[in-house]
Amino acid sequence: MDVHRYTIYGTVTSLHLFVECPFSSQLWCSVALWNNCGSIVVAIREAASINSFHERLMEVCPPEHRKGISSMFILVCHSIWRERNSRIFQDKAFPIGQLSCFIKDEAQAWAFAGAKALKKLLWEPP
Template sequence: MVIGNGTEALFWEDRWLNGRSAGELMPMLYNCIPKRRRKTRTVAEGLNGNAWARDIQGVLGLHEIGQYLQLWQLVQQVTLTDAPDQLISKWTTSGIYSAQSCYLATFQGSSQSYSWKLIWKAWAPPRVKFFHWLANLDRCWTADRLARHGLQHHPRCLLCDQAPETIRHLMLDCPFSRQAWHETLAWLRIPAPIPNQEPTLMDWWQHAKDDTPQAQRKALQSIALLVPWLLWKHRNSCVFDNATPSLDTFVNRIKEEADSWAKAGAPGLRVVLPPSWDVH
């Protein structure tokens, strides 16, 4: 708030003291001001005869007195003019508020992630996208998460029986999963590498996309969602139904589901399905 005549700016609430408010600069003194007075006292009223000092109520300690003296020094340097008060937006170079600048300000300090492009922009049933959203946040009930919560869990991955089960292991590192990735990509003739030490599924997809021709990238995107989803379901069958892991059964399930997705509207899969699986 740039002060002019002081009739619009609030003494205790607005940021008119070198871009800061009295509440930010003197929080303990600010707590001594009644709420109704904070919301009504303007700068012009407060500076008139130092009326702001009479807003203070209660017993003041050393910290409150110190902040009172600091505020006294600051307000003595303020001179009112005939110009109106002006509210300046710090999120625009012009200082004029816009809805766009407000929206962009909500992302200040946030980190960018490209995972949303794979999860929410690809064609897939909503339940598959929801699963990947949870998996990306490590919120699936894999053995490691069950262990962190003190719940009963299998000591090793049920698909390979070689390593502890984490969401990363299940999707990328498990020998069962890696073989499934290899056979699926070979079946669709997508020249993308299988997962290999990437930190996350999203990192693998981003890397594999660069090695995939433009015409096949939508198919890769669909497969990047389909295979982990069916891996999770196959894993759940082993956990809850005592099913035995079967790579042949699993790969056939991938082929059937890919055909169903293509018929339902996945444009990328229509392009790469082998002739014997052509969708009409």
């Protein structure tokens, strides 16, 4: 995760951090391999801002999965933010596969806690 590139006035853009950074992009592609999450790849290619990325995610996914994809968006962005902080402040880095597994485990915990849309997204057949 290169937090020093693609800056505006000395700060990393949200699009770069959450979508365009090679680490973040690979993480999104990893999540896109899960059931009903393939639309993520289309949204990544067309993102001009973090808002347009989220909007495009909502447009390209089936209506019955929009709430689940929106929850997944929050979960992945939060995980990227935590990874960024871990790298900057603790000098620790997790591999993509490990972070991907963490996100899936966290999604399962959210589903068990009542996030029905997330459960429908990830554990119903495509």
